[in-house]
Amino acid sequence: MHAIPSVQRYRLSTLPRYVDPATIEEIIAACPTDRPVEVRDKAIILLLARLGLRAGDIRDLLLDDIDWRSGHLKVKGKTRRPDRLPLPQDVGDAILRAIMTAALDVPPQDMISPHTYHYLFGLLAATGLRISEALALQCTDLVEDGLIVRNGKFSKQRLIALQPSTRQALEAYLAMRKKLGATGSDLFVSIRGRAPTKTRAHVVFVRLARHLGYRGPTGKSGMRLHDLRHTFAVRSLEACPPDREAIAHHMAGLSVYLGHASVANTYWYLEATPVLLRDIAAASEQLYRGEAA
Template identity: 50%
Template sequence: MLSRTVQDYIRVRRAAGFKFEAQAGLLRSFAAYADARGEHYVRASTAVEWAGLAAQVPQRARRLWAVTRFARHARADDPRHEVPPPAFGGARGPRRTPYILSQDEIARLLQAARCYGKNPLQGATYSTLFGLLACTGLRISEAIRLRHSDITPDGLLIRNTKFRKSRLVALHDSTRTALERYLSQRQALAPLDDHVFVSLRGTPLIREPVTRVFHDLVKRIGLPQGAGLPRISPHSLRHTFAVRALLACPDGRERIARHMVALSTYLGHVDAAATYWYLQATPELLRDIASCSEHYVESAS
């Protein structure tokens, strides 16, 4: 049965270090669909039909892409498996334009966070959390998983991240001081949990409520929102950190290359292309690229 082949593929992917959760669910669904038809091998027509059951085109593309990758793997052992065509286009659409916060906007956001809620722990928690995201570029999932033992003399130890890798993130003295101040206040009000950032009940923060608080703060300080505008989210703080780091990049091809590699490693990107994408994020960076290109052309002519 196709379900057995899918399970073998899932085990291989996970043994290679991938979490493979969403894709595994899609492939199990496809295998059940094919098994119900009595099909023991991937059929392109069946894969397209199954993927087409999704409501939106991007979802259909992602579903079909999951089957396509599986079919390529399975076909290496048995040519009776068919590789589906890209009937719904690429699995990934164009990346949305990020919102890059100014220094003033970050300052106003953190000030509003300090005043958030009726309990002083809420304001201290959210202002410290969002401040940490702004000055380190951490993913929100990485920040809310931090434990006391992850704050080391050398920096923050980010364990088992998005790609199951750990890294060390350096801390500025002012950031370390802010963390220590928060920990002192948090220990007095919620001493039970080992996590750095906790709720009023002393339990670890959850991503969804944190995101709701962030959006509430964005509305309070009047940041631009609406149709056609970049969406502002906690991840915008990471985008902002990356862009500011690129704006500080020194001149010179070799120095730029080293800077990009260092930034990619610091952010925990598994592929440097994810870091280079930020070059498109602001007019300032695009203007600098255009200026360097013009200088190169003029010097070569």
Template identity: 45%
Template sequence: MLIRHVERYVDYRHKLGVGFEEGEHTLTLFARYADEHGDSHVTIDRIHEWCSQACSPERARAKYNLLRRFSLFLRAEDPGHAAPPIGAFGCRRRPRPAPHLFEPEQIAAIISAASALPGRSISAYTYHCLFGLLAVTGMRVSEALALQRSDLTHDGLLVRRSKGGGSRLLPIHSTTRDAVEAYLNRRNRAFSISDDLFIISTGRAPDRSTVRKMFVCLARELGIRGPVGTPGPRLHDLRHSFAVRSLEACAHDYDAVRRHMAALRDYLGHSSILHTYWYLEATPVLMRTIAAANEDRFVGGVR
């Protein structure tokens, strides 16, 4: 039965500190499918057959790559399991979407609109504080929604559920602390069945999909995003904007940029500084600075 192997693999990934909920779901579905066909080992034919039923090429690639790692894990103990080749469903990755860089006035408008949401529940205060916190810290929305009340410490915000399973401490400005504490005073008077920092009328934190929809709705109402069906600014662009604007602040001091890149990598919770360097491409201000620096070096070399 492959399902017991899935359980072992999931336990192994959890012990590594990796959030693996989606992977666990996918592997469980595959194991049930393989068990229905009487498979005792993972085979390449069964992997291809199952992945070919995916709803899109991107999804098929993701499933195949997950099953390939799972099968190699099992093969280390039992060579009867397959060793699927790399890239059988393609190696192409979707290009990263171009970030939208919010102007301070746009962020202020969205935060203000959130506080004016109708109703008497805590939700309006939650979205107001949540969007503001994302804008001034560059946190991932999943990290913010996982915060507990006790995670606001004397030294900053303790992010326990970062991407990849790590944790980090975010120092925050005194004005940010004041805003979060003011929200907490309201939140603590509201009905809650959890210790989540951010809650809505259910007494629990909203899910990411709900928060994203709320953000897009407010952005459309303010004319910052176009009508339904058209691309535009996303909630994640608050993170992009934070990273790029902070780099722009020291754009003309190359030593400061180098120091800032390392600090920004840790602050944003990137696993590699390569992910942080991507933000250098996101704004004409930074690109002009990079071009000018290269031109100066080239001219200096010619002389």
């Protein structure tokens, strides 16, 4: 018999072992993706690392649990009560690459149209332009300082800056136009020498998304072309420094970049993602500890 009883140890009284973020990124980067089984294995690791799912949660996932339109994943968990979690950015990036690659197979082959949709979808994702703004672009709108958007909403004109990779992609498209003998003053042209209609661009995008399994059959909602604009806005906020003043300035700049009449309109585009949730958790921890948030 002990005079002093032992102190009860709780299961969560000590921090569990963990893998540091740098090592996780090295593991993900080392994953091969040449075969379907390797792509599957990388997807499993991403779900474990980005969303913190249990192995059993991943085992029980069904294709119907993925809502491509809203960008959420339904997970039942231990309680069997479904939770909706945002899909990681890696998933969105992979989907965009798949759609852009599939666009190169749009008929007619050996003509400009496949390249037009390939680079059009890429520009929408990289800049958050409205589809009407992108289709109204002229070749002369690509200038040294960026891209002049003349056909904005409410007839507003603005200049948007371009990442070097985006500029290089547009220059590659113009070179392809010249090589294939495509003419016309519009930046993005079809075989007729004019920009595709907005309806046609939507139809091509939906068909590609459906062919790749990111949309259900006709009549069911799913991923839209306009979702690329939403994604750009969210990714832009994720890249912003975490302090409140920086976020306020960033939101004002993002509103102008997107061509919104008011910054209030910009907030409607934003939603919780793993990155934003992690930042919120860090700020909450600082507040709990009494540190400046």
